Amino acid sequence: MSDNSVDTDGGISNNICNPASLSGDNVDSNIIISRFVIEEYVVKRYEDAMDWAEKIGNKPTILIMFGYIVGIGTLAVLTALNIFSESTRELLFSATFGISVGIGIILWVLKRIFLKYANKQDMLEPEAAIYHRFARAIQEYMNNNFENSMNEIKSAGKMMNYEEQKPFPPRVSKELFEYTETVSERDSVDFFKSSFPSIANKLITLMTTVYIFEHEDLYKEDISMLEQAQETSPRDMILSYLRALTQNRVVRIVLPYVIAAPILFLVYQENKQAAQILAVIVVAVVQTYYKPTESD
Structure with missing residues (x-):
């Protein structure tokens, strides 16, 4: 050019x-x-979020495909050489594939968070x-x-x-x-x-x-000051997403039961009747003292 x-x-x-x-x-x-x-800080947040989403790109899909191919290849080699037992070979394949899928899912979720953060900028x-x-x-x-x-x-x-x-x-x-x-x-x-x-x-x-x-009708104010904005880190974007998530009314309604579930499970392991009584108490307390409104 x-x-x-x-x-x-x-x-x-x-x-x-x-x-x-x-x-x-x-x-x-x-x-x-x-x-x-x-506003510069709005553009900078959008730019940082999109930049991290671009860095992730198609890595989730590539990781899953890579894990599957490597897992199948490893399984085939170990089977051909008759190394380890069949159950051990299957376990190694599951571990290899599972780890790559797990990392791929995490990256996919992070990408969705970054894109959501970018799209919510004003x-x-x-x-x-x-x-x-x-x-x-x-x-x-x-x-x-x-x-x-x-x-x-x-x-x-x-x-x-x-x-x-x-x-x-x-x-x-x-x-x-x-x-x-x-x-x-x-x-x-x-x-x-x-x-x-x-x-x-x-x-x-x-x-x-x-x-x-x-x-012409959309741009009314004159923001001529050339201010600078700080970089937004992935941690800030993730925390912002989690804070927004906790403000969701459905999440706020379900959250007390999610927190109580592990405790109820441990009690259930020791005493089923006590767990049932505790579950009734938890529901009664939540219904009485924790009622998120639409404004929440």
């Missing part, structure tokens, strides 16, 4: 043009760009996070913060790769994604400084069109 593969309607420019010159009579593109800047749509990154890139560039601007472009490219998000028409989105890849590969501020103005002009035109024809 060439250094400036995304062209502008007016041709390649060496400088970002005055935003207002790209707008209509009553539309200031500089204001429009600021409208696409939303954004209008996933494309809003990409618009945010592009808008910040333009603002940072115009403030001569070239390295910050380059990092925003890299982040935009990563998010465009999540589930193949296309914030603009497919051809343009493809060209923009290729540009973000080139910026990431070269990792050169000098290259970025010389190549980004033409991309910025194109982005300003595209975002003006998006704002006018699609999102």
Whole structure:
């Protein structure tokens, strides 16, 4: 791909043009760009969650398939060489397959948690996070913060790769994604400084069109401050998921019985009649003193 593969309607420019010159009579593109800047911490949480989900990817399925193939292969070799008894060989196969399935299930659950965490962020749509990154890139560039601007472009490219998000028409989105890849590969501020103005002009035109024809009623506030946000760890996402889970009314109703079940089982092992009496007491206490409402 060439250094400036995304062209502008007016041709390649060496400088970002005055935003207002790209707008209509009553539309200031500089204001429009600021409208696409939303809360950074929301975008960062979405980005971190999607990043971890992408890292897991298809690993659960691969692990299960790998465990099955290795288990079958091990079983076949041990059987052919007549090593160990049949029951031991079957146990080894079950252990190998069981461990891989267990790890695969854990990874699958974690991926679902990360995706759920990403989707619950207060954004209008996933494309809003990409618009945010592009808008910040333009603002940072115009403030001569070239390295910050380059990092925003890299982040935009990563998010465009999540589930193949296309914030603009497919051809343009493809060209923009290729540009973000080139910026990431070269990792050169000098290259970025010389190549980004033409991309910025194109982005300003595209975002003006998006704002006018699609999102004018959605972007009202001007959040122009370029604040930074801390990284969200997998632990934070998992804890957030568990906290949300405990707020579920059904879970809150069932939870006391789940906690009491092991105790009742231990008592039942010693004295069935005592376990029955204790079970009645538990139900009576829960019904009397623990009644989660809809507001809970």
